[in-house]
Each structure stands twice: as structure tokens, then as C-alpha cells.
Amino acid sequence: MFIGLTTASNAQGPKIVTDPVEKAKGLQKQLNLSDKQTEKVSAIYKESVEKFDKIKVKEHGNTNKMLADVAPLRVATIKKIKEVLTPAQAVKYDKLIKESKSSSLNGGWSDGWSSAAN
Numbered sequence: 001m002f003i004g005l006t007t008a009s010n011a012q013g014p015k016i017v018t019d020p021v022e023k024a025k026g027l028q029k030q031l032n033l034s035d036k037q038t039e040k041v042s043a044i045y046k047e048s049v050e051k052f053d054k055i056k057v058k059e060h061g062n063t064n065k066m067l068a069d070v071a072p073l074r075v076a077t078i079k080k081i082k083e084v085l086t087p088a089q090a091v092k093y094d095k096l097i098k099e100s101k102s103s104s105l106n107g108g109w110s111d112g113w114s115s116a117a118n
Contacts, residue, residue, distance in 0.1 A: 021045075037084050041081055
């Protein structure tokens with residue numbers, strides 16, 4: 001979603017949505033989130049984007065360093081999103097993440113926070 005590898009992903013598949021609100025709306029459709037859940041997920045994505053941007057500046061776009069720094073951010077973001085979901089939604093979300101990881105060039109980072117189908 002937020003990484004420089006997005007360009008490579010775009011060349012190989014569907015357009016990756018990077019706007020936090022749009023990402024949340026996409027997840028809303030896939031998981032049938034309420035409006036309140038969608039607002040919370042959007043805020044989580046926005047916070048993650050801000051943190052990622054700081055990592056990108058700190059590492060001067062060095063992808064290998066960024067991936068190492070981003071891993072804990074991704075885990076924390078997924079955890080926060082799952083806290084907003086119902087148990088049934090969390091199961092579907094886990095499946096989306098797993099599918100994204102297996103099909104993505106970059107280990108699911110770019111689109112693994114919500115879905116592979118945007």
C-alpha cells in the first residue's frame with residue numbers, strides 16, 4: 001500500500017489504492033463493515049501512512065531498510081484493524097491478508113492491509 005514497490009505492483013496487477021479513506025471503503029465492502037468501523041479503520045490507515053512516510057524519509061527510500069522498519073508497523077496496523085472487527089469479520093480479514101501475501105510481489109505489504117481486489 002505505502003511502499004515504493006507499489007510502482008512494481010501496479011505494473012503487474014490491479015491498481016493499488018493508497019488513500020486511507022478509499023482503502024477503508026474497500027475493506028468495508030469486502031467485510032461488510034459498519035460506517036463506524038469504517039471510520040475507525042480509516043483512522044488506523046491514516047496513522048499508518050503518516051508513520052510509513054516518516055520511515056521512508058528516514059531510510060531515504062532504501063527499500064531493504066524500509067521493509068525491515070515497516071514490518072512492525074504492518075503487524076501493529078493489522079492488530080489494530082482486527083480489534084475493530086467482529087470475530088467473523090476478523091476471519092475474513094485474515095483470509096484476505098493471507099491471499100494478498102501469497103499473490104503479491106512484495107510479500108503482501110502494498111495491499112495486504114486490506115485487500116488484493118480494489
